[in-house]
Amino acid sequence: MFEEEKKKLEQRKKSIDQVDVSKDKLHAAIRSGFEKAKKEKLLKRTKLIKRSSWSIVVAAILLISFITSVTVSPAFANKVASIPGIERIIDLIQQDRGLIAAVENDFYQPLNLSQEKNGITVTLDGVIADRNGMVIFYSVQSKKKNLPLEIEYLKLIDEYYGSFPLHDTTFWGSGSPIIEKKVFSSMMTLETVEALEIEGDRKVFNSKLLWEIGLKNGDKVEQFQIPFKFTKTDLASKTIDLNKEVTIEGQRIIVEKVTINPIRAEVKLKMDPNNSKKIFSFDNLKFTNDIGDEWILNNTGTAFRNLDGTEWTITMQSPYFNQSDNLKLVFGKIEAIDKDDAFILIDTESKKFVKQPEKSLFSNLEIENNKVSFIMNMDGDYKLPVSSSFLDSEGKEFFIKHDFTNYLPGKKYVQGTLMKTAEKGLKLEFELPSETIKNPLRFDLNYYPTWIEEDVEVEVE
Amino acid sequence: MKWGEILNEKILVKKAIKGEEEAFLALIHSYEEALYRTAISYLKNEGDALEAIQEVTYRAYRSIKTVKEPAYFKTWLIRIMMNYCHDVIKKSNREVLEESILTMQGITEDLTFLEVEEALLTLSDYERELLHLKYFEDVKIKDIAVMWNTPEGTIKTRLHKALRALRAGFEEKGDVKRV
CATH class of the missing domain: 2.60.40 (Immunoglobulin-like)
Structure with missing residues (x-):
């Protein structure tokens, strides 16, 4: 059956096998893909190191103050003893005196609702809610072979407005939290939850919500959905x-x-x-x-x-x-x-910073093959000090797009990358726009360590 | 591949999963031509195929930890490549045969080739992937079944369906629908 089709496919393979390829070009492509991946891994790793050393600090504080809070506040000791799964919550809120007090005052509503898929169990541990907002506590348990997992998105959906989430945190690849432990707990804070439903001609509060998390395992995103009910307090702000x-x-x-x-x-x-x-x-x-x-x-x-x-x-x-x-x-x-120092100017012809703040973080300006790059000496604090767009002297604005940029209609984009340097700095590199621009180029400062x-x-x- | 090589590769894959960069690069290099030909078979020109190699290297490194069965590493790579190519074709929706490297090398003057290309465009991504694995990469049905966690019989049925669809594609010649 289908001998003719099979023969034609074989022939096609033979034709394509004839295509020559330069090994040099192949190797260059592999090298640049590899470099890109490594850079990203480096960024992620530093982020993780930061996070884990912080959690060691938290754990240390926890050990000390946990004992002290238990002796100091009997109310708290009772809470800890009586609510299932509360240890995970305490871990997370330990450094927040406000939330600890909220738990002491009976604001924590345990839920313990779980969903299991392919060896991954997601649990909605509980919520702390007041009249306006809520804090949602959740945990992810998985077998070691499923790790690492990446959190792709976190959503909160109102049952009557399903298509339009009340809350949506979608991580665009690079910033997504990575789960590397078999048991992982975290929380999300919503300053306002406008969960309303129309009853007759008035809006009433709706306590039925759907919480959603997307976990990326390899190339696949697994979605977990947990419906839950909660009560809002009447305590006025x-x-x-x-x-x-x-x-x-x-x-x-x-x-x-x-x-x-x-x-x-x-x-x-x-x-x-x-x-x-x-x-x-x-x-x-x-x-x-x-x-x-x-x-x-x-x-x-x-x-x-x-x-x-x-x-x-x-x-x-x-x-x-x-x-x-x-x-x-x-x-x-x-x-x-x-304010007079709150921006930098780059002249792409003289290849110089025409203006930069005193005690400048900026250096190594290079312009080659239509590509501009410079280094910001961050000393390990990786908040990007410049805006993600620049203006030419006629006010045309260009946004630097990265791999995961969400494009906005009507904006102009140029390709760019941001990488870490070995000396705890950041290197910004971007292509000059193909349309004509007028020097100098201006980047506004977003942060500056003064x-x-x-x-x-x-x-x- | 000889048994020794297969064993060797398994060790390399395990090392790569553990994060050994040299092992990863060695693996990519041993499949670079296979990857390139897959890219060419979809994208038809050198620039796009090289970009695909770059992207697939990047994606493979990022998700190396998800390789479940070292024995199927090559197919795992090829699938990343096919996924990427499907995306590119969908996004660009362009006439892939124009200005292609194949035209340059006189291959597209071969009528059979053109005919197959056009018929392939009428298939679904899934069918195309299946045909590619079977008749381009020479992966055994048994292995495809294990990898996709699907009974062998089902794979055979689907393969037949894909070939039938391809035949229908040939018969539609001259009035080719783009997918």
Whole structure:
């Protein structure tokens, strides 16, 4: 049967076998694919090292403070003893005084719902929910042969709006968390959960949700879906209007408002547009009270700033269950630079930085074959200091696209890569656009390791 | 392949899975031509095929830990290549035969070749993959069955279906539908 077809396929093979190939070119292709993979692996590995050394620190703190919290707070000891699977949760929230207090005050709702597929078990351990947001705790258990797994996405779906998730974190390849242990636990924090359903003409809260996780095992993504129900608390959040102005090294900042929910707090700041400095981050912001408790930034470090950088919303650990009658907001070191220095300029003809900040991190500018590259000396702190796009002197903007860039319609892209250098730096390389551009090229700074600091406190309560 | 070589390869694959770079590179190099020919059979020109080699090296290194059965390493690689080629063809949706290396080397003047290429385009990805493994890489049905965790009988049936589809493709000559 099908002898003729088989013969034709054989012939085709023979024809293709005649195609010559240059070994040099083949080897070059293999080399560059290999280099690319190695670079990525290197990036991932450093990330992991960072994470695991951090968890050692956490584990150490845990050992000490676990014992102390048990002796100090009998309420907590009882909780720990009575809730199944709570140890995993405590591990995760140990450094968050706000969430620990929420567990002590009965905010943790254990769920223990599991789904098993091909030797991988995903468990929705439980949630901590207040009126606005929720923290979801989950675990992944798998056999050693399935490791490593990559988390591709995390979603929360409302049963009535299935196609439009309430929450969607999709990792585009490079940033996805890697699971290398047989038992892995983590949490996701949602500042707001607008799970509403229409009942007659009014909206009521809907407590039925679907939680989804995508785990990549090799080339295949396995999807797990766990429906669950939870209860929202009636405890009201506290909103404190402050409108207090502070000045830090001449920069005027207004603390507009502090909102305190049981699981998260939010601080709204306004910058004076006439400030001489551009502010990059408030990473040392914290709440304190007179008995020495501290609530720092939410560990996922969520901060939203509006486009011109004048309005900031910063999420913090929650002092909702503050046991003292006073509360202060302390600024600490603020990452900032003079607005006149908040960008670099590159001239592709003279092949020079025409402008860069004093004590510059930038070096080794090279322009060859239409490719521009330079090195940023990061000293191991790999926050990208420049924007992911550049402007030519006529204001045309080009975005540097990486392998996993999500393209936006109407934007211009050039191919680029970001790699780590052996000297704890980052090397940015990108192609010049094919259309004509006018020198110099401008990159705005996103972060820069220069700080301002002044002892400034704001009374909140 | 001789038994000794097969044994050797198994050891190499195990080393590569453990993260030994030299073992990985040795393996890729031993299959570079097979990979290249697979790429050419789909993409038809040198530039695209070399890019495919680069990408497949990258993908293979990234997922080396997922190789379950060292004995099927070559087919594992070829499948990564075929997946990649299917994607490229779908994305570009272009006339693959124009300006191709095959034209340059006079191969496409051969009418049978053109006919087969066009008929292959009418097949589904799955059918094409199956035909490729069987008649291009000479993988035994028994091995395909083990790799895909499918009974041998089923693979045989599907192979027949693919050949029948190919025959239908030949008969459609002159009125070729693109898939």
